[in-house]
Amino acid sequence: MPVGNRTVPEITAYRSVPGLAHGRIKDIRVRWALDEIGRPYTTRLIGGIFEDKEPAYLADQPFGQVPVYKEEDLILFETGSILIRIGEGDERLLPRDAKGRGRAISWMIAALNSVEPVIQTLVVLTVKGRGTDWLAGATQAARPFAEQRLARLSQALGNREWLEDRFSIGDIAMIDVLRNADPQLLAPHPNLTAYVARGTSRPAFQSAMAAHLADCAVGEPLPA
Ligand SMILES: N[C@@H](CCC(=O)N[C@@H](CS)C(=O)NCC(=O)O)C(=O)O
Structure with a gap:
């Protein structure tokens, strides 16, 4: 339209989505980018995160x-890819x-x-390994990678406001990845x-999160 x-x-x-994932779904990145440039969008809500998707949906994703x-x-x-497309339409991003x-x-x-996989590995271990005897060992093996990545990122950011001299789609992706990390890692x-x-205090992040939460209820807990 x-x-x-x-x-x-x-x-x-x-x-x-399950409570653990509430407020953490990746449509937020896209909403945030669009809200940064004041570009309206519509949403199409689909079934739960663990439900089988229709063939038509799988054709798109x-x-x-x-x-x-x-x-x-x-x-x-x-x-x-979506962030690049939105950014191509507006040099503020x-x-x-x-x-x-x-x-x-x-x-x-x-x-x-480079950053999301090491953080996500720890999240998956925590969820899937809850109550198991292998969780501690697996976490001990995976955590140093995440710690090293974050130490290098911290060094690269230094005391700058954003990753480069101005805010961009790089910051949208990085901040959304980092906000989902275990706070102890940061x-x-x-x-x-x-x-x-x-x-996350930018008005566009706040409006994106509000719209996301308005669309997305807390659903069934994560399957075991
Ligand atoms: N690499 C994808 C990841 C998207 C993704 O992980 N989406 C999650 C929600 S945050 C999802 O739909 N997961 C369901 C599944 O993987 O089956 C992207 O950046 O778009």
């Missing part, structure tokens, strides 16, 4: 995940010059490819804690 000369994108989101982003006949999956653009995309990919790095607080 066009508004003025721009299409209003549609994003998918879950109707409900091969892994059955949220979010899917649609602009007329352009259908995107993976938040990184993605600089136009080759250097600025390249650096913002490097940070965005670093968030999703605690040794006050600059990272402050960076997350700075990002």
